[in-house]
Amino acid sequence: xxxxxxxxxxxxxxxxxxxxxxxxxxxxxxxxxxxxxxxxxxxxxxxxxxxxxxxxxxxxxxxxxxxxxxxxxxxxxxxxxxxxxxxxxxxxxxxxxxxxxxxxxxxxxxxxxxxxxxxxxxxxxxxxxxxxxxxxxxxxxxxxxxxxxxxxxxxxxxxxxxxxxxxxxxxxxxxxxxxxxxxxxxxxxxxxxxxxxxxxxxxxxxxxxxxxxxxxxxxxxxxxxxxxxxxxxxxxxxxxxxxxxxxxxxxxxxxxxxxxxxxxxxxxxxxxxxxxxxxxxxxxxxxxxxxxxxxxxxxxxxxxxxxxxxxxxxxxxxxxxxxxxxxxxxxxxxxxxxxxxxxxxxxxxxxxxxxxxxxxxxxxxxx
Amino acid sequence: xxxxxxxxxxxxxxxxxxxxxxxxxxxxxxxxxxxxxxxxxxxxxxxxxxxxxxxxxxxxxxxxxxxxxxxxxxxxxxxxxxxxxxxxxxxxxxxxxxxxxxxxxxxxxxxxxxxxxxxxxxxxxxxxxxxxxxxxxxxxxxxxxxxxxxxxxxxxxxxxxxxxxxxxxxxxxxxxxxxxxxxxxxxxxxxxxxxxxxxxxxxxxxxxxxxxxxxxxxxxxxxxxxxxxxxxxxxxxxxxxxxxxxxxxxxxxxxxxxxxxxxxxxxxxxxxxxxxxxxxxxxxxxxxxxxxxxxxxxxxxxxxx
Numbered sequence: 001x002x003x004x005x006x007x008x009x010x011x012x013x014x015x016x017x018x019x020x021x022x023x024x025x026x027x028x029x030x031x032x033x034x035x036x037x038x039x040x041x042x043x044x045x046x047x048x049x050x051x052x053x054x055x056x057x058x059x060x061x062x063x064x065x066x067x068x069x070x071x072x073x074x075x076x077x078x079x080x081x082x083x084x085x086x087x088x089x090x091x092x093x094x095x096x097x098x099x100x101x102x103x104x105x106x107x108x109x110x111x112x113x114x115x116x117x118x119x120x121x122x123x124x125x126x127x128x129x130x131x132x133x134x135x136x137x138x139x140x141x142x143x144x145x146x147x148x149x150x151x152x153x154x155x156x157x158x159x160x161x162x163x164x165x166x167x168x169x170x171x172x173x174x175x176x177x178x179x180x181x182x183x184x185x186x187x188x189x190x191x192x193x194x195x196x197x198x199x200x201x202x203x204x205x206x207x208x209x210x211x212x213x214x215x216x217x218x219x220x221x222x223x224x225x226x227x228x229x230x231x232x233x234x235x236x237x238x239x240x241x242x243x244x245x246x247x248x249x250x251x252x253x254x255x256x257x258x259x260x261x262x263x264x265x266x267x268x269x270x271x272x273x274x275x276x277x278x279x280x281x282x283x284x285x286x287x288x289x290x291x292x293x294x295x296x297x298x299x300x301x302x303x304x305x306x307x308x309x310x311x312x313x314x315x316x317x318x319x320x321x322x323x324x325x326x327x328x329x330x331x332x333x334x335x336x337x338x339x340x341x342x343x344x345x346x347x348x349x350x351x352x353x354x355x356x357x358x359x360x361x362x363x364x365x366x367x
Numbered sequence: 368x369x370x371x372x373x374x375x376x377x378x379x380x381x382x383x384x385x386x387x388x389x390x391x392x393x394x395x396x397x398x399x400x401x402x403x404x405x406x407x408x409x410x411x412x413x414x415x416x417x418x419x420x421x422x423x424x425x426x427x428x429x430x431x432x433x434x435x436x437x438x439x440x441x442x443x444x445x446x447x448x449x450x451x452x453x454x455x456x457x458x459x460x461x462x463x464x465x466x467x468x469x470x471x472x473x474x475x476x477x478x479x480x481x482x483x484x485x486x487x488x489x490x491x492x493x494x495x496x497x498x499x500x501x502x503x504x505x506x507x508x509x510x511x512x513x514x515x516x517x518x519x520x521x522x523x524x525x526x527x528x529x530x531x532x533x534x535x536x537x538x539x540x541x542x543x544x545x546x547x548x549x550x551x552x553x554x555x556x557x558x559x560x561x562x563x564x565x566x567x568x569x570x571x572x573x574x575x576x577x578x579x580x581x582x583x584x585x586x587x588x589x590x591x592x593x594x595x596x597x598x599x600x601x602x603x604x605x606x607x608x609x610x611x612x613x614x615x616x617x618x619x620x621x622x623x624x625x626x627x628x629x630x631x632x633x634x635x636x637x638x639x640x641x642x643x644x645x646x647x648x649x650x651x652x653x654x655x656x657x658x659x660x661x662x663x664x665x666x667x668x669x670x671x672x
Contacts, residue, residue: 022425030429030451057425060482067481071631314452 025058039069039112086137117170217269254288263292393540409465490523507602517558618649
């Protein structure tokens with residue numbers, strides 16, 4: 001087998017990126033750019049005191065991305081504050097998820113992680129209150145047609161995305177971490193009960209360490225959009241490096257996965273994080289997580305798919321099966337979200353009804 | 368160092384189509400791959416004096432221009448721009464490939480190079496006096512810039528002023544000067560010796576032609592300059608040349624409006640812009656005749672502190 005893509009080598013051993021030649025850096029920067037990981041690379045190099053040992057041409061690109069990373073971090077802090085302020089009067093228990101949670105709790109994946117929307121979790125019975133409070137403070141629903149509204153409100157685990165009218169920032173309001181229609185439905189009340197408040201965040205909380213890892217795994221392995229697959233796997237890798245050092249974490253993680261019916265995504269997360277990023281996982285935890293493994297035949301197929309689709313979408317990381325692997329995983333993700341009949345109906349609507357309505361709307365315009 | 372002119376036109380075409388060339392402009396190296404003859408023609412003509420980096424060496428940007436496949440090859444053929452696997456822009460008629468190349472070269476820098484405060488402005492220099500010409504659209508900045516560089520001023524940049532964060536120096540990025548519509552004829556009359564690209568009609572900006580920068584400007588592309596003036600040019604039919612000072616705070620806001628990444632850079636951007644304004648005298652300049660403008664700029668160069 002040929003050597004691993006440079007970007008995997010870099011994230012496996014950030015303390016050794018000084019061994020890369022200038023030609024290596026040319027390719028590494030291209031892989032990082034398309035995976036949206038250049039700023040991550042900058043901060044990793046900084047943490048490992050590597051910045052001064054990178055060729056000047058490549059260092060310049062990392063410095064460019066640092067500006068974006070800093071600006072983004074500042075904007076995220078601001079949005080988090082604004083959302084907290086908007087919801088303060090409602091008294092709704094507020095949990096930040098994913099990128100916003102890493103930023104709020106100052107966890108390792110936050111540094112240089114660029115993302116476009118803030119995700120929050122609130123109790124389902126208080127969605128109405130939350131939505132109106134956000135609207136009062138300048139967020140408005142995107143223009144979606146009736147079908148999209150129904151898709152979100154009846155079947156999904158979130159309401160339609162809202163965008164701030166002045167700042168254009170996006171917020172996704174969730175009431176669960178998986179759709180209403182999917183087979184596995186971890187109880188959001190249990191996730192919220194275990195969430196830990198963040199100091200100085202006005203009561204806002206983030207998931208407990210095990211739940212944070214599990215949510216990241218659910219998002220990556222149940223979601224069809226793997227364009228940021230490597231970034232999300234890197235989140236898991238860095239969360240495991242951080243939380244894995246705490247006593248008892250590795251015992252609690254597989255236990256919690258079983259409680260929440262999330263054994264399968266945990267199994268995949270540990271498997272591919274270990275394989276692609278060399279994440280250290282204790283043997284006992286691996287053995288416990290094996291309870292979530294699929295049958296060997298399915299696993300052999302998933303290996304073929306995920307080993308391709310988790311790499312950056314750069315030509316240097318692709319072979320002739322990469323495109324098919326991404327497509328199959330996209331179909332799989334939708335399959336997992338909805339029972340077959342509903343899925344068939346959804347795909348039919350998206351293929352035939354939505355384009356027709358759009359066309360009508362276009363022709364109805366006065367000019 | 369090997370320059371584009373060292374390659375015969377057929378050899379340049381072959382290299383562009385197979386593996387591409389590494390074109391050095393200022394402090395950037397761009398990998399350009401394309402089998403489209405119009406693009407090779409434009410590069411052969413306007414980039415003749417630019418250095419080529421060694422094949423296989425480091426490249427900052429990766430551009431790929433290709434003609435669409437299928438029926439589109441025969442019926443109104445289009446050029447597709449691809450940045451290392453991404454297609455950030457809609458295709459254009461293949462006739463417009465050279466202007467598209469110039470726009471994407473600007474886009475590469477303006478959307479990425481955040482170790483500079485990037486201002487939509489021309490920069491020229493004479494006797495160590497550098498003048499920044501910020502450009503609200505329609506101001507005639509490129510016309511004036513082209514006339515100045517045909518009159519002994521060094522071209523640092525036509526579209527993008529690069530202010531290095533920290534040092535405050537203006538870093539050159541001399542590239543062909545973009546001229547629109549009536550300006551093309553004006554410049555051909557003003558500087559008959561200058562080299563122009565083929566005129567391309569019906570682009571989103573009207574008819575476009577590019578003027579080749581002086582060889583001396585390209586040769587001195589590694590030599591930064593210190594800002595001395597910021598001049599907002601304005602072409603006004605029939606107007607006598609008029610130079611009006613602008614208060615620094617006002618100039619600050621007007622330059623910020625013309626910056627690409629002022630908000631991305633945060634505090635660093637503020638300090639860089641403050642440094643630029645402090646180092647410069649700022650003016651509005653209206654004119655109708657290029658000769659008047661050249662005389663006015665010569666006077667500015669003489670009286671600089």
